[in-house]
Amino acid sequence: MPNPRVHRRWAAPALARLAVAAVVGLCVACSRGAPPPAEPPADHVLRDIRLFQGDSTLHDVRGLALAPDQTVWALAGAEPFVHVYSPGGRFTRAFGKKGRGPGELLNPWSLAGAASADSVLRVWDTATRRLASFSPAGEPAAGVTVRTAGSAVRGDIRLVSYGEPQKMERLGDGFIVQDDAGGVSQTADFWASRLLRLSTEGAVVGTVVDFREFLAGAPPLGTATVFVPVPLWTTCAGEKLAVLDPLRHRVRWYGADGRALAEQAYRPERRPVTDHDVQRYVRHTVELEMRDQNLAARRITRLVSRMASQRRSLFGREAPPAVAILCDHQGRVWLNRFSTATSPLGYGSDWHVLDGTERGTVVRFPSRFRPAVLSRDGAYGVHEDGLGVQTVAFVPFARGFLAAGR
Template sequence: MRQIVSRSAVLPLLLCSCDGTGDAEPVTIDIDPDQMAWESPRGDLWDIADVMEKDGLVWVLTSADPLVHGFRGGIEAVAFGRHGDGPNEVRSALALVDRGAMGEITLWDAAARMHRTFSETGTLVSTWDAGRLGTVRGDIDIVTFGDPLRVATTTEGTVRSEYREAVSSAPDLWTGRLARFDDDGGVEHVVDFTELLGAPSDDRSAGSILAPVPLWDVCPDDRIALLDPTARHVYLVGASWEIRDSLAVPWGVRPLTREDRMGYLRGQMEAELQGQQVGPEIQPMLERAEAGSRDQFAPSTPLGVDLRCAAGRVWIQAFDGDSPPLGHGRLWWTISLAGQEPGYTRVTLPGRFRPYRISDSRMLGVVTDTLGLQRVASIELPSALRADRNQ
């Protein structure tokens, strides 16, 4: 593992990068629902794990058989894949990976620690080792944001987190380290989250629910965008941790409210009831639960709950207490990487739309209705958010 620069050595760089970030009022851009284009039929999908565009198809990975769906022009063209231990089967597919030749799609089978590449007809073409991950609880996606199971593609391979300890709550995400895995089996550890300036101390007396965690994504130029939410900086990491830039995050956080805590508890209960709406009769129980668990919550809202990197721009999703349980709301902040100084923009997306992939010109994501049924949609970005405007 490469030597990590000490916190004291990094501090002058961070202090220098703070100048001039908070003077100008950021532009706000609203994207209306009528700007969405549907990429899949209504009512056919649920429990989507990932979506991706490749070779003229919009690929969708779900948790139910058939696992993989390919759509062209909003019409399903292919569907294949099932759970199991057989030759063409998958144990636990969690993500789509942009590897493989034309007409092939690759899945990350986390339980088997394998990448599996299939043809468009569903025939298994190849497999290769995906490396170790660590132990992550199965419902971590409703316990905390931060996506410890994220895998992102680079030119030569993939990037993932590895964890020393079992991940069962937000503080456990700080035990991870980011690693680059090349297609030939090589592994290079890029950064240890425990060495970040904002990493929590060993004292875990502070509340862990809705606590800030590191967020990251791979950019089109293969740099890794990494948010340290406590130090309020985004790092752009090159080939190694020593090759990086640092950008200040100018927006702040607010104290976590009773309504935020109630929303989290209500969302958790609905998740346990498999999406059923919690009625008013449950309100006294929620109030008692909130009163008895206040010290288990973080004192403030998190700086962000998701991060995506596109060409020339980093996107960070703001926490929204009205979008329980984890605050994945409509507001995103963007940081433009062009020019001498970073530019900041607030973007409001259509309700119930969650982006999975953001390019320099469009978003690809999922809209979930009140019954939990999902539909894939795309959004063409306005010119103010396109990379070519700032280059």
């Protein structure tokens, strides 16, 4: 369900002043006015961005999908859940009311585009454990129930952590979903997840990857729960699954049957978690808490005091090697570099492309744009301004972009 805090008014001014004062106290404890780390150089800097038009109700975007005819579907966190845009970027319609009836959704988490122009759009509803289906016109089709145990994932996990719990992507004639049977309340909980392959009928075909296996023989994770390395995954062309092992800094490719196919080293820009990173995250967390009118002032104080006193055990010491992963039409893996310059959760503007060379290629997107789908012509994603207003957008690639290495 969408986080109710997002839609409530700010708390009383006195509480706001208390929270801000507490954060300032934390900042003094860290290092007053800590500057963000300098940006490393990029091989390609993309500046052109085209904002989609005609829809002012979009917020809490949870995913995008691209149809074969370049129609764009956007999944929002409140009804109507699915928003449709023409290939030219014009809003055309929205559908998907809240409920349990035909064509209705309770807590849709992700969506997978149609495999062909006349096939259906699938929406993964984690509240009902259903793969809901819709025609290209938005008419409900027969959905299927996924027979897994389900899990308890905190409703605002996307607002306090990177990573994609309970994500769903198409792979061949089935789907891959992330199963978080142990529950997810913080970033470090992703390590208990596994990737399941589903048939089109919703049956679990088998476990493709168990993230806990990555921990075998790796250095201990420690006690940190914020800004820690977590495994990331995405599906690629040729019915392949790419998974980042963030502890050994390598990407592994798997077949739909779970068989390991190949792996490639990933050499991220390693840097420590800085005072600026911590300050940004704490400010963000306090702002979320302040949006609950029933929140007691003591809770704000405890929250900030805990983060200040437990910084060494609460926050990772080294920045995670990546916070998001995508695959382009040529099967190349893109990894989002950690940065809190524009996102308190670490979603940066730089993406490291594993292009077959030893070094790879670094691509920098426009500030505040987060890509979600990579096509031949460019990246579809979401732009969020300084006030939190989200807009579906497109960043075009130049002709021959990344055609042969850098």
